[in-house]
Amino acid sequence: MQDWESAEVENVEKEKVMILKNFSDYYKNAEIEVPAVEQREFGVGGFKKKIESRHMGFKTNGALKNYLVQDAPLYISHSIAYYKFPESTPMERKEWMGGDLIFDLDVHAGMFLTAEEIEHVKRDAIMLVEDFLEKDFGVSKKDVTLVFSGGRGFHIHVKTPRFRYLGGDERREIADYIAGAGLDYKKFFGKVDKYRMGGPKKSDWGYRGRFCRMVEKTLEENPSSIHRGLKKPEAKEKLLGCMDDGNWSKTPIKDIIERLEGAAKEMKLESVDVDTGVTIDTKRLIRVPNTLHGSTGLIAKKLDKLEGFEPYRDALAFGKEPIKIRAKQDLPEQEFANSTMEKIEKEEEKEVPKSYGIYLILKDAATLS
Amino acid sequence: MELNFACKYPFTEEGKQAIKENNIQINDEITERGVKRIVDALNRVQRTANPVHISDQLIEIGSYGAARMMLAHLRNRYLSNKFAIAEAKKASSLMARETKENIKRLQNELGVVPGEFEGKVVVPLEVYVKFSPRSVDYRLINRNVKEGHVEVSRREVLRLMEEAVKMKVEDIGLFPNAPEIVKKYSVKLMKLVPKTAPSKMSFKEGENPPCIEKLLETAKKHENLGHQGRWTLAVYLINKGVPYEKILQIFSNFPDYDERVASYQIKHAINRGYTVPSCGMLLSYGLCIAECKIGNPLRWKTWKRKK
Numbered sequence: 226m227q228d229w230e231s232a233e234v235e236n237v238e239k240e241k242v243m244i245l246k247n248f249s250d251y252y253k254n255a256e257i258e259v260p261a262v263e264q265r266e267f268g269v270g271g272f273k274k275k276i277e278s279r280h281m282g283f284k285t286n287g288a289l290k291n292y293l294v295q296d297a298p299l300y301i302s303h304s305i306a307y308y309k310f311p312e313s314t315p316m317e318r319k320e321w322m323g324g325d326l327i328f329d330l331d332v333h334a335g336m337f338l339t340a341e342e343i344e345h346v347k348r349d350a351i352m353l354v355e356d357f358l359e360k361d362f363g364v365s366k367k368d369v370t371l372v373f374s375g376g377r378g379f380h381i382h383v384k385t386p387r388f389r390y391l392g393g394d395e396r397r398e399i400a401d402y403i404a405g406a407g408l409d410y411k412k413f414f415g416k417v418d419k420y421r422m423g424g425p426k427k428s429d430w431g432y433r434g435r436f437c438r439m440v441e442k443t444l445e446e447n448p449s450s451i452h453r454g455l456k457k458p459e460a461k462e463k464l465l466g467c468m469d470d471g472n473w474s475k476t477p478i479k480d481i482i483e484r485l486e487g488a489a490k491e492m493k494l495e496s497v498d499v500d501t502g503v504t505i506d507t508k509r510l511i512r513v514p515n516t517l518h519g520s521t522g523l524i525a526k527k528l529d530k531l532e533g534f535e536p537y538r539d540a541l542a543f544g545k546e547p548i549k550i551r552a553k554q555d556l557p558e559q560e561f562a563n564s565t566m567e568k569i570e571k572e573e574e575k576e577v578p579k580s581y582g583i584y585l586i587l588k589d590a591a592t593l594s
Numbered sequence: 595m596e597l598n599f600a601c602k603y604p605f606t607e608e609g610k611q612a613i614k615e616n617n618i619q620i621n622d623e624i625t626e627r628g629v630k631r632i633v634d635a636l637n638r639v640q641r642t643a644n645p646v647h648i649s650d651q652l653i654e655i656g657s658y659g660a661a662r663m664m665l666a667h668l669r670n671r672y673l674s675n676k677f678a679i680a681e682a683k684k685a686s687s688l689m690a691r692e693t694k695e696n697i698k699r700l701q702n703e704l705g706v707v708p709g710e711f712e713g714k715v716v717v718p719l720e721v722y723v724k725f726s727p728r729s730v731d732y733r734l735i736n737r738n739v740k741e742g743h744v745e746v747s748r749r750e751v752l753r754l755m756e757e758a759v760k761m762k763v764e765d766i767g768l769f770p771n772a773p774e775i776v777k778k779y780s781v782k783l784m785k786l787v788p789k790t791a792p793s794k795m796s797f798k799e800g801e802n803p804p805c806i807e808k809l810l811e812t813a814k815k816h817e818n819l820g821h822q823g824r825w826t827l828a829v830y831l832i833n834k835g836v837p838y839e840k841i842l843q844i845f846s847n848f849p850d851y852d853e854r855v856a857s858y859q860i861k862h863a864i865n866r867g868y869t870v871p872s873c874g875m876l877l878s879y880g881l882c883i884a885e886c887k888i889g890n891p892l893r894w895k896t897w898k899r900k901k
């Protein structure tokens with residue numbers, strides 16, 4: 226019993242040493258560049274917790290890099306906020322000077338992200354940037370930083386003076402808008418006078434415009450899902466006419482608003498499931514771009530574009546040289562580092578590329594053998 | 595003319611300027627008027643009539659300054675809030691009949707400058723979210739938004755300006771070493787403040803879900819709450835079995851509390867036996883602030899206290 230226990234401890238140590246060494250090596254050549262680094266608070270985490278200590282500060286990116294090479298923390302994040310005194314405590318003493326606007330997109334994934342999950346979260350990120358940030362909020366691309374989180378999604382940093390000083394409540398309005406939280410399409414309609422029903426029109430912006438496009442699409446593809454009569458061209462024209470000028474009394478269909486429920490649901494699909502809690506927190510710590518994620522060993526990589534990005538190919542920090550591991554659980558076949566990793570059974574020992582091995586160990590699915 | 599503007603809108607640069615240029619000094623008359631200004635705010639007496647004589651105008655402007663000094667000295671959030679609301683309401687009713695030129699000046703000063711975009715009246719998104727009242731109709735999600743512009747009506751611009759005034763007036767700095775006269779009248783003022791002593795909440799920590807905690811927090815801080823927030827809080831407390839008097843006491847913390855209205859609303863809610871709105875509902879009100887996954891705030895269990 227005694228022996229068994231101490232053996233276990235030794236093993237853990239062995240993995241830790243290997244991982245820290247590799248993390249440190251990675252940082253020797255990594256490009257880490259935090260804008261306004263001297264105004265940020267930093268927090269680091271290790272094997273126990275993602276954030277074990279915070280209120281740290283670095284005067285320059287060089288100092289930050291030295292620290293990373295020397296200490297090789299498993300996780301490191303910086304404040305989205307800018308502070309006058311980032312290292313002071315309690316928080317009030319730091320003197321908040323605004324912060325970046327941050328969005329966190331995540332999928333709930335198992336051991337590995339599936340291809341569909343990756344596609345889904347990528348699509349969301351693209352929609353967030355192009356449809357919401359650019360089209361609706363007028364943010365220019367150059368103010369947007371796209372980062373793979375190193376785990377199961379993306380972080381989107383928006384740095385513009387326009388949004389810098391927004392408080393939590395104001396950020397919530399923005400996050401809820403993007404998430405479509407509390408969206409009620411029936412609110413788009415209202416009586417203009419005794420006879421006329423006002424509603425959204427095609428030229429409207431934001432969700433009203435989106436809604437009209439959905440109705441148009443439904444009319445195109447499956448008009449009878451709204452009302453049987455809409456198969457007739459005249460009836461269809463009339464409904465389309467409503468959306469030209471926002472006068473919804475032109476259609477004879479009495480309960481038209483209720484009947485558009487389906488189109489409204491589709492519109493909801495065009496919103497993006499951002500984590501509101503992250504966006505509204507003006508003192509949040511967020512993973513430093515291009516550092517490593519301690520639960521995967523993947524790089525939280527800054528990306529120029531999302532198209533074509535494959536985390537298990539493009540965010541690898543370690544090479545292909547083999548290491549020998551022992552699986553703690555059954556592992557499926559998996560694409561990794563441009564090749565197919567074979568199935569591994571529980572307790573099986575196997576040589577795998579280092580990047581894959583570290584991934585498994587950090588996920589607590591394997592040990593060094 | 596200038597003095598007239600400063601007198602109507604003493605919170606502006608012109609107001610400050612007027613005090614400097616005319617060398618308005620704090621004295622008994624001015625401070626007395628300052629006290630009245632705050633007491634009127636507490637009692638919701640709206641005074642929109644403006645003095646025409648220069649000497650009266652100077653006192654009027656000075657009284658605003660004196661009121662702020664007392665509030666800064668007292669550091670009483672409840673009073674400051676009430677005062678800010680009253681000043682904003684007053685400014686708003688004056689602005690409603692203001693000349694175009696003066697409106698422009700105010701807009702620049704307050705940072706609520708509407709523009710035109712694709713033929714619509716708009717304000718920048720960041721300005722909109724900062725100054726829009728927290729009510730469903732003003733929620734960003736229900737608005738027309740494009741390229742960083744939010745469409746607003748003329749009337750809504752005024753509403754945003756009113757909120758901006760309120761925030762400006764509310765923003766009172768520290769005032770250490772207040773002069774004797776300010777201290778003296780502050781004491782006088784406190785004697786005139788009705789004793790609806792802001793109550794203790796006396797809930798245990800973690801007894802209520804985050805959204806409700808936040809609503810209670812708002813009351814504690816004497817900040818205002820939109821209609822939905824107030825209603826949710828009332829219905830929640832009723833359903834939790836908090837007695838009527840206690841609820842009324844909690845509500846008395848809101849700066850725009852009116853006992854008659856509040857007691858009617860609460861009794862009404864009790865009689866109708868309203869159920870607590872679901873988490874989904876609260877989300878649409880913009881009141882949900884966590885993901886407790888409990889469906890309804892009432893389902894919050896004390897064991898959830900420490901996550």
Ligand code: SF4
Pocket residue numbers: 803804805806872873874876877881882883884885886887888889890891894
């Ligand atoms: S999930 Fe429900 S209980 Fe929790 S904060 Fe939101 S509304 Fe309140």
